[in-house]
Amino acid sequence: MTAGTTNPTAAKPRRSWTKEMERFALLGAWAVLIAVFALAVPDTFLTWRTFSAMFGSQAVLVVLALAILVPLTAGDFDLSAANVLVFTAMLVAVTNVQLGLPIGLSIVLALGIGALIGAINAFFVLFFRIHSLIITLGVGTFLQGLTLWMSQSRTISGISMELVQLVVIQRLVGIPLAFYYGLALALIMWWVLEYTIAGRKLLFVGRGREVARLNGVKVDRVRAMALVTSSTLAAIAGVLYAGMTGSADPNSGSSLLLPAFAAAFLGATTLYPGRFNPLGTLLSVYFLITGITGLTMLGADAYVQSLFYGGALVVAVSLSQLVRGRQPQSFG
């Protein structure tokens, strides 16, 4: 009897301690990583220039990861996000460089088209009741074709320097503005998910569509908005991508899709474990780039970087699962 009453109270603090450990494990791992590289290459790694370069260079990946995180939270996949990024970057290049539209108008057009692509994704997923994985894969491939057609398979350079200035040349505290766009977006998303009804509905839908529906949540509307938001954010990533390089090419941006998913899944192991969360995603991106930067500074071969990237993801997610008692994962 005594044992019966004692055990739950004894177990409770242990569980919360483990959870707290889990929440901040990635942050700790990041600190360890920084310390290791600081010891290995102290003169070059531990400088503000290094950190400003790391922070400033990853904004596109941060925004793309935040984009796919919205439908992931609602239990849907958006595999078209990277293609939306490439398509909208190319749209900015074509309209600004070849058609001579002002850069502001090109950006507005790109964001509008991005939202429209999200609406198309949502229509096919929800009206025809087809898994988002299939539809977004198809729409993404279709967009790839459109991008090749629109660009005639060429890279287009010469995008307005006003955009390049606003993305990568102008700085605040030594860090290119691009970083602050990603940071601001992550903070806004965190606030929306934590403190607004729309955000809580999104989480609800992701946890169990049927339960959400029985509680009066308009599940289809929430999922549709998630897909539209995802494509719009991917279009923002496309605009940043165009501003980062001052050009748009029809292929390379699509290679960002897997790193974005890696960051989203790795982010789900930290701060709010078991839940896709924007701040965790942000942390993951910078954890991964810290590893890549340090390894490059140490002269590691290209394959070592891939080993780190893939290895970090698998190890972190596996450890997180161990801490959570190996509960089965479900993505809707």
Add this chain to the structure above:
Amino acid sequence: MKFRATYLLLPFLIPAVAQADAMDDALALIEKHREIPAFVPQGDPFDARTCMADKSVFSIPVTMTIPFAVALEDAMSRAAADVGFRYTVWETQGGMDSYIQGVDQAVSQGYDLVDLAGGLNPVVIGPQLMQAREAGLTVTTTHLYDETQEQADIVDASAKVPFSTVGDILAAWAFVQTDGAPNVLIIGSDDVLPTTPFVESIQASLTEYCPDCAQQYLNVPLAEWGTRIQSGVQSAMLSNPDINFIIPIYDSMSQFVTPALRIAGADVPIASFNGTPFVLDMVREDTVQMVIGESLGWAGYAAVDVQMRQLCGLPVPDDLGIPLVIFDESNIETVGVPANFDDGYGDAHIAGFRELWMLD
């Protein structure tokens, strides 16, 4: 006394003289490649129209989604049309399945030659090419190997590219532009077949010009250009702020080098190879300092020359004589606005090849 003083100064004078010689050599090499080239026949003339009357060629490009391959195939098609033989381009978007399908088509439709163009490595479809050869087809490659590389056993002839010469020119350019004190970051992709001799020629030439000068190599696989070049260049610049020149060996890499330099706050000149139009535009915009261009029109005609000589039982020249032209701020206007693949090299090759093939 005078003699002794000179003797004591010798250790200082000899390197200075050597450096002056190296600078002269580098400048001479650069000047040689500034000129618009004249056509020099690389083999004996032959009656191409008669020889090719009943012959046909099936060309499989690495992918038709990159403008480089499209421009190369266009030139090869034009050359074949000039001669008047059947020339088919397999409109692939890349991928092993489509390459295999292409070889099957060439065999089943009775073509005489199957050509792999624009960097498609024959080894990846070795069994299919063996079957094609057993069926009597000739196998060639276009724009894959460096002139110093041996072709695979399953290949009969190759239109090779002088990547090693390009490497020498790039090294000379970096040496001159840094006033004889280069500290160079070279970016390559070891998974692309000619990269190794290309990079080795840059490294060897730099060492020859300046044995004590620093150089660093960054290997980024082709599929990871979009995600790894930027971070790699940033890290290299941060860990070695003395880098004063960057050579991304394939010029499409430049678009990822530029943002890295902006973020790292570095102003380092870039020189590269290929002559891809958007990079030539970057030379005009002063984002890239120099690009060595190759005329794809010329390369296409030279490749068809190789194919025809192989089919007609004639010796295939080792050196195709494809010109390499330096484009920098002094002559960038010659490539067109916006730039394209063919302008800036003249059109001497068209009349030259027509004469070589006895078409007029």
